[in-house]
Amino acid sequence: MWGEEFWRENNKMDRGSLMWTWTFAVILFIFTFNFLRFRFRFVYFSFRNQKRTQSDSVPNCATASLSSPLSQHRISEIISDLDLKNLIDDLDDKFHDNVIWENVIDKRNNRLSYKANCCKQTDGPLKYLSVTTFENCSVELLMKYYMDNDYRKLWDKTVVEHEQLQVDQASGTEIGRTIKKFPFLTPREYVLAWRVWKGKDGSLYCFSKECEHPLAPRQKRYIRVMVFRSGWRIRKVPGRNACEIKMVHQEDAGLNVELAKLAFAKGIWSYVCKMDDALRKYSVNNRLQLNSAVSAITSIQKVPPEFEIFNDMTGTVSPENSMLSAVCSLGTRESNVRKLSRMPSNELIRNGLIFVGGVICLSRGRSSLGAKVAMAYILSKFMKRGTSSNQRTQGSVR
Numbered sequence: 001m002w003g004e005e006f007w008r009e010n011n012k013m014d015r016g017s018l019m020w021t022w023t024f025a026v027i028l029f030i031f032t033f034n035f036l037r038f039r040f041r042f043v044y045f046s047f048r049n050q051k052r053t054q055s056d057s058v059p060n061c062a063t064a065s066l067s068s069p070l071s072q073h074r075i076s077e078i079i080s081d082l083d084l085k086n087l088i089d090d091l092d093d094k095f096h097d098n099v100i101w102e103n104v105i106d107k108r109n110n111r112l113s114y115k116a117n118c119c120k121q122t123d124g125p126l127k128y129l130s131v132t133t134f135e136n137c138s139v140e141l142l143m144k145y146y147m148d149n150d151y152r153k154l155w156d157k158t159v160v161e162h163e164q165l166q167v168d169q170a171s172g173t174e175i176g177r178t179i180k181k182f183p184f185l186t187p188r189e190y191v192l193a194w195r196v197w198k199g200k201d202g203s204l205y206c207f208s209k210e211c212e213h214p215l216a217p218r219q220k221r222y223i224r225v226m227v228f229r230s231g232w233r234i235r236k237v238p239g240r241n242a243c244e245i246k247m248v249h250q251e252d253a254g255l256n257v258e259l260a261k262l263a264f265a266k267g268i269w270s271y272v273c274k275m276d277d278a279l280r281k282y283s284v285n286n287r288l289q290l291n292s293a294v295s296a297i298t299s300i301q302k303v304p305p306e307f308e309i310f311n312d313m314t315g316t317v318s319p320e321n322s323m324l325s326a327v328c329s330l331g332t333r334e335s336n337v338r339k340l341s342r343m344p345s346n347e348l349i350r351n352g353l354i355f356v357g358g359v360i361c362l363s364r365g366r367s368s369l370g371a372k373v374a375m376a377y378i379l380s381k382f383m384k385r386g387t388s389s390n391q392r393t394q395g396s397v398r
C-alpha cells in the first residue's frame with residue numbers, strides 16, 4: 001500500500017516535471033527565434049549600409065563603367081499604361097470631389113498666361129495643378145522644346161547637369177539623371193524615367209517618376225530626390241493659334257513644405273516668363289530638328305483606345321469609356337486593398353509558433369501551475385497579435 005502511494009506521488013512529480021520542461025522549451029524556442037530574427041535584420045541592414053557607403057565613395061564614372069543598364073523587361077515595367085490612365089484622370093479632375101484646391105497664382109500677358117493651384121496630400125508632398133497657355137505656338141513645337149534637355153541647360157540656370165542613361169525603344173521609356181542647384185542649398189539629384197504618348201486628337205502626354213539605375217549610384221555630395229511624380233498634356237486651344245500645357249506635379253526635395261510653397265509662389269511667374277522667352281528663341285533658331293540620338297520622343301507611344309474618353313463628334317464621354325474608366329479604377333483600388341491586407345511572413349511565423357506552443361501546453365495536463373501561467377501568456381499574446389492584425393486589415397480596407 002505504501003509502495004502504491006509512493007508510485008503515484010512519483011508519477012505526479014514526473015508529469016509536473018515534464019510539463020515544466022515542455023513549457024520552458026516552448027518559451028525558450030520562441031525567445032531564440034525572435035532573437036535570431038532581430039540579429040539577422042541587424043546584420044543585414046549593417047551590411048547594406050556598408051555597401052551603400054562604399055558605392056558613395058566610388059566616383060560616378062568609375063561605378064558606371066562597372067555597371068550595366070537595366071534589362072528591357074525591367075525598364076518597360078517602370079512606367080505603365082495605368083500611369084497614363086491615372087494622369088488623364090488627374091488632368092480631367094476626376095476623383096477630386098473631396099479635394100480642396102488653393103489658388104497659388106494667376107497671371108497673364110499678351111503672349112502667355114499661367115495659373116496654378118495646390119492641395120495638401122495626406123500621404124505625400126503638395127500636389128500642384130497648373131495650366132500654361134502660349135500664344136502663336138504649335139503643339140509639336142512646344143513638345144520638342146519642353147523635352148530638349150540640352151537646350152534647357154542654356155536657359156534654365158538651375159539645371160547644371162543632365163545625362164541620358166538608357167532608352168527602351170519598345171516601350172518608349174527613357175531614363176535620365178539631372179542635377180539642379182538652388183541658392184543656399186545642397187544640389188538635388190533627379191534620376192527619372194518618362195514616357196510620351198500621343199492621342200488620336202493630336203494631344204501629347206508625358207509622365208515622369210523617380211527610379212533607380214545602376215549607372216547613377218548615389219553620391220554624398222547630392223541629395224537624391226526620392227519622390228517625384230509629374231505629368232503633362234499639351235494640346236491645341238480650340239479656335240486660336242495657341243496651345244496649352246496642363247501639368248500635375250508632386251515632388252519632395254527635402255524642403256520645408258511652407259517654405260517651398262512660398263518660394264514657388266514668388267518665383268514661378270518670372271520662371272515662366274523666362275521659359276516663354278526661351279521658347280521664342282527656340283523657334284527662331286530652328287532647333288526643331290532632333291539630333292540622331294534615340295529618345296522618348298523618337299519612340300512616342302499611342303494612347304490606348306480605351307483611354308480616349310471623348311467622342312470625336314460630340315466631345316462628351318461615351319458610356320462604354322465611362323464604364324471602362326470606372327472598372328479600371330475599381331480594379332486598381334481592389335488590388336491596393338489586397339496588397340495592404342496581406343499579413344507579413346514574419347507575423348505568420350510568429351503567430352504559428354505561439355499557437356503551436358499553446359496547443360502543446362494544453363495537451364500536457366491541467367494541474368501544473370507552470371502550465372496555467374504558460375497557457376495564459378501564450379494565449380494572451382496570440383489574441384493580442386491577432387486583434388492588432390485584424391485592425392490593420394480593416395484600416396487598410398477603409
